[in-house]
Every structure is written in structure tokens, then in C-alpha cells.
Amino acid sequence: MSKLRTEIARRRTFAIISHPDAGKTTVTEKLLLYGGAIQLAGTVKGRKAARYATSDWLELEKQRGISVTSSVMQFPYQGFIVNLLDTPGHEDFSEDTYRTLTAVDSALMVIDSAKGVEERTIKLMDVCRLRATPIMTFMNKLDREGRDPISLMDEVEKVLKIRCAPITWPIGMGKSFRGIYHLPLDQVRLSAGGPHSPTKEEGIIKGLNNPELDKRLGLQAEQLREEVELLREASHSFDVEAYRRGELTPVFFGSAINNLGIRELLESFVEHAPPPQPRETTTRVVDSGEPMLTGFVFKIQANMDPNHRDRIAFLRVCSGVYRKSMKLRHLRSNKELRIANAITFMASEREHVQEAYPGDIVGLYNHGTIQVGDTLTEGEELKFTGIPNFAPELFRLALLQNPMRMKALQKGLIQLCEEGASQLFRPLTGNELVVGALGILQFDVVAFRLKHEYGVDCRFESANAVTARWVSCDDPERLEAFKERNRGHLALDICGDLAYLAPSRVNLELTAERWPEIRFHATREH
Numbered sequence: 192m193s194k195l196r197t198e199i200a201r202r203r204t205f206a207i208i209s210h211p212d213a214g215k216t217t218v219t220e221k222l223l224l225y226g227g228a229i230q231l232a233g234t235v236k237g238r239k240a241a242r243y244a245t246s247d248w249l250e251l252e253k254q255r256g257i258s259v260t261s262s263v264m265q266f267p268y269q270g271f272i273v274n275l276l277d278t279p280g281h282e283d284f285s286e287d288t289y290r291t292l293t294a295v296d297s298a299l300m301v302i303d304s305a306k307g308v309e310e311r312t313i314k315l316m317d318v319c320r321l322r323a324t325p326i327m328t329f330m331n332k333l334d335r336e337g338r339d340p341i342s343l344m345d346e347v348e349k350v351l352k353i354r355c356a357p358i359t360w361p362i363g364m365g366k367s368f369r370g371i372y373h374l375p376l377d378q379v380r381l382s383a384g385g386p387h388s389p390t391k392e393e394g395i396i397k398g399l400n401n402p403e404l405d406k407r408l409g410l411q412a413e414q415l416r417e418e419v420e421l422l423r424e425a426s427h428s429f430d431v432e433a434y435r436r437g438e439l440t441p442v443f444f445g446s447a448i449n450n451l452g453i454r455e456l457l458e459s460f461v462e463h464a465p466p467p468q469p470r471e472t473t474t475r476v477v478d479s480g481e482p483m484l485t486g487f488v489f490k491i492q493a494n495m496d497p498n499h500r501d502r503i504a505f506l507r508v509c510s511g512v513y514r515k516s517m518k519l520r521h522l523r524s525n526k527e528l529r530i531a532n533a534i535t536f537m538a539s540e541r542e543h544v545q546e547a548y549p550g551d552i553v554g555l556y557n558h559g560t561i562q563v564g565d566t567l568t569e570g571e572e573l574k575f576t577g578i579p580n581f582a583p584e585l586f587r588l589a590l591l592q593n594p595m596r597m598k599a600l601q602k603g604l605i606q607l608c609e610e611g612a613s614q615l616f617r618p619l620t621g622n623e624l625v626v627g628a629l630g631i632l633q634f635d636v637v638a639f640r641l642k643h644e645y646g647v648d649c650r651f652e653s654a655n656a657v658t659a660r661w662v663s664c665d666d667p668e669r670l671e672a673f674k675e676r677n678r679g680h681l682a683l684d685i686c687g688d689l690a691y692l693a694p695s696r697v698n699l700e701l702t703a704e705r706w707p708e709i710r711f712h713a714t715r716e717h
């Protein structure tokens with residue numbers, strides 16, 4: 192097998208989807224712990240705070256107690272290279288999450304076993320379904336009194352419309368939670384007690400009928416045997432093809448905080464999760480094994496390191512090999528870019544990249560040339576599809592305290608909105624700046640960052656719009672006529688695309704009726 196094929200076969204790129212508080216951060220931390228990327232549990236949050244102690248930006252995160260930046264972590268596990276794309280948990284940043292999900296090959300769904308399927312999980316599953324993303328499920332917090340495991344799986348099947356195949360099964364729950372049983376391997380892993388990471392052999396009992404089990408578990412051993420017997424009859428068995436088609440999810444039970452069930456999950460994950468998959472473009476399907484580099488940008492982040500004022504475009508490599516200092520063609524501007532200092536995201540450090548393969552994420556420093564959704568290649572004219580921009584539902588006018596700072600305000604807004612969380616609209620008439628967002632918190636973030644990163648004091652006042660629609664029309668004359676008649680409601684977005692800012696839903700409906708040739712789009716595909 193060629194080097195490229197070998198590297199592709201060992202890549203696994205995924206994201207975690209969950210409702211806030213289900214345990215995503217804890218699971219992430221434990222995965223990194225097993226991957227050897229961090230030495231001690233409790234460091235994901237702690238270290239972030241320490242390393243960026245000077246960053247006002249993270250100060251805001253700390254104040255709010257939320258994580259608004261998403262990052263990429265790469266770690267090795269048993270010869271595989273795992274790329275975990277973190278997604279912000281807070282609802283107001285869901286667009287960022289949606290786009291990150293376009294850059295993965297599979298997802299891990301974490302569910303709080305006491306709460307079952309929650310609202311955010313439902314939404315995120317809908318997004319995964321758009322691309323039939325394969326899903327593994329981790330039922331977390333079995334050390335708490337939760338719901339009965341069978342009814343949890345039933346709920347996943349009914350609400351999320353995906354078949355469940357249990358791989359591990361909990362032994363007891365809450366105070367009587369003793370460990371897990373691995374169905375395919377026919378082995379029990381008992382809780383080692385306390386939140387340290389167990390070694391591979393620790394607490395393992397081979398075989399459900401092993402008398403050792405009765406010694407260690409007493410009555411719970413017999414109960415487990417009965418449950419497993421029932422389970423083998425009543426539940427779906429694991430079918431890797433159905434999993435890869437997104438129709439069936441393997442289910443793991445455990446307690447992330449107590450390191451129970453995570454190793455089993457990770458082992459199954461590297462074995463079964465898909466390697467980098469083919470991707471669609473407007474013209475053809477790109478296979479990951481093609482020798483020429485292609486990739487798309489799913490995220491932009493400004494000023495990650497306050498000392499550098501850098502802007503980083505996150506490029507998902509789709510095919511070929513990325514090599515340091517190579518020339519790339521930026522399809523939207525049709526320019527050649529040479530990016531000398533791209534970075535990779537080893538979980539321990541941001542490192543300078545020498546080579547990156549399909550499935551890897553490369554961070555490209557740039558000064559605003561690259562936007563979310565852009566395709567980069569070694570020369571071929573291609574455009575990857577499926578990276579959505581959602582119409583905002585909240586609109587604010589950006590107003591300055593000091594009118595002399597207009598240039599800085601414009602620059603700041605353009606850069607912050609290029610990251611994609613909020614959107615900038617410039618109305619065709621007048622020189623107002625309208626910011627659109629899906630969640631109210633985004634305005635606070637924008638105002639905070641304008642002040643701290645661009646030195647601009649800006650306040651937001653409500654704007655006369657409730658939703659936006661990108662407009663297009665096959666007939667240029669009709670489009671001109673539409674523009675003439677509706678100038679007051681039209682604006683250009685950051686890419687120069689025309690959008691209709693509707694003052695009310697009724698107005699939008701009436702306008703759409705009046706102009707049947709005009710198409711009104713609620714999402715704009717980059």
C-alpha cells in the first residue's frame with residue numbers, strides 16, 4: 192500500500208455531539224488521557240485557562256462559564272491517528288457546530304443517562320443525518336441513579352430514529368454501579384474505584400460464567416447473566432455496514448469521570464469508525480486517496496493567540512498530502528497562496544506541520560483572504576459543497592460611541608464576522624452596519640471582542656429586521672427591478688451576496704408572493 196493509503200487507513204476524524212452538561216468535556220479529556228496526549232485528568236479546562244491566562248477572550252469564556260471557541264485535538268491511539276474536532280456547547284454558537292460537523296467522518300454522541308435524549312442532541316443528530324454521518328453512542332454517568340438502560344436505548348431509537356446495538360452493558364447503576372460487560376469480547380471490567388485511568392488488564396474478568404464474577408459481584412453476577420441473555424435476544428446486534436450507513440449506532444455505557452467504559456469505546460471507535468471518506472464538489476466526487484491535495488475551510492478563528500493577532504483558517508484535508516510551504520490555489524479569489532507556517536493540533540501543543548493527510552486539520556495563518564467554505568487545491572478547479580450559512584434571526588445596528596473609529600469598527604466587524612458565528616450586512620442605502628446572529632449572546636461576544644481586540648467601543652441597537660433571505664433570480668432584469676423596488680430592505684453580506692432583510696414574517700411572505708421569480712434562500716451555501 193502506498194504511504195498515502197496507509198496514512199488514510201489509520202486516520203479517524205470525529206466530533207462529539209451532546210447536550211450541555213452531558214459530559215463532553217470529561218469524555219474528551221479521558222480520550223486524550225488514553226491517547227497519552229495528557230498525563231492527568233482535569234487538565235483540559237485547567238490548562239486552557241492557564242495557558243491563555245492573558246487572553247481577554249478566554250476571560251469572557253470564563254466569566255460566562257461557556258466554551259465559545261472550538262479547537263482541534265490530534266492524538267495517536269494504537270497506531271491510529273485520531274482527530275477530535277471540539278464543538279462549542281452553547282446553543283448560541285450552534286452554527287459553528289454545524290459547520291464543524293461537515294468536516295468529520297463520524298460522530299460520538301454523549302448522553303446523560305439520567306436525562307436521556309435532550310433537545311440539543313436531537314438538533315445535532317438532524318445535522319448528522321444530512322450526511323448520514325455514522326454515530327457511536329456513549330451513555331454517561333452510570334455512577335448516578337439514572338434511567339433504566341433498556342428504556343434509554345428505546346428512547347434513542349424512537350426519538351433519534353436510529354437502531355441501537357449495545358456493545359457494553361452496565362453492571363448496576365448509581366451506588367451499586369460496579370463496571371461494564373463487553374458483549375462481543377465476553378468480558379467484564381470492574382470499577383477500579385476512584386477516578387484514575389485503569390491499565391489494560393486491571394479489573395478484567397474473562398467470561399460471563401467465570402466463578403470469579405460471583406465472588407466479586409455476589410448477587411449482581413446472576414442478575415447480569417439474566418440481563419445479558421435477554422439483551423442478546425431482544426436487541427440489535429452490531430452491524431458495521433449499518434453503522435457506517437448511519438442507520439445503527441453501537442452503544443457503550445459507562446462513567447467518564449470514573450474512567451469506566453471509555454477505553455472500550457475508544458478501541459471500538461478506532462476499529463470501526465470510517466477513515467476519511469470521499470467528498471462531493473460541484474463537479475465531481477473527490478476520493479481521499481487521490482494524490483493531489485484538496486481541502487475546505489470549515490472554520491475561521493481570529494486572534495487565538497493575543498500576542499500574534501493571527502487569524503487561523505481551519506482546513507480539512509480531503510485528499511492528497513499537505514507539505515510545509517507548498518503552494519495552494521485559493522479557488523474563490525483564484526489566487527495562489529503560499530503558507531509557510533501552517534499548524535497542526537497535537538493535543539499537547541500547537542505544532543508546526545511538516546505533513547498532513549486526508550482527515551487531518553491544518554491551521555492556516557492568513558489576513559482575511561480565506562473565508563469559511565473556501566476550497567483550496569493544488570491547482571484543480573473544484574468547489575466542495577455542503578457547508579451551510581444559516582439566516583440570522585436577530586439583528587442589531589452597530590453604533591459607535593466615537594464616530595472617528597468607523598474604520599476600526601468596519602475592520603473589526605468584517606474580521607469577526609468572517610469567523611462565521613455572526614454575520615455582517617451592509618444595507619444598499621445609507622452607511623449603517625447591521626449585525627445578524629442566531630443567538631443573543633453573540634452580540635455580547637462581538638462587542639466584547641471589538642473593545643478588547645480592536646479598541647472600539649460599540650453598542651448594539653435593535654434593527655428593523657426579523658430574518659434574512661439570500662435572494663437570487665435567473666432573470667437579471669427582474670432582479671434589477673426587484674432591487675429598485677426593495678432597496679430599503681436589501682443589504683450585501685460579507686461575501687457581497689445580496690440579502691433581503693425582512694422587517695416582519697408577513698412582509699417576507701407578501702414580498703415572496705409578489706415576486707415569484709425571485710428565490711429566497713434561508714441558508715447560503717458557501
Ligand code: GDP
Pocket residue numbers: 209210211212213214215216217218280331332333334335445446447448449
Ligand atoms: P459538557 O458540558 O458536556 O462538556 O460536560 P462536562 O464534561 O463539563 O460535565 C458536566 C458535569 O458532569 C461536570 O460537573 C462533570 O464533572 C460531570 N460528569 C461528567 N462525567 C460524569 C460521570 O461519569 N459521572 C458523574 N457523576 N458526573 C460526571
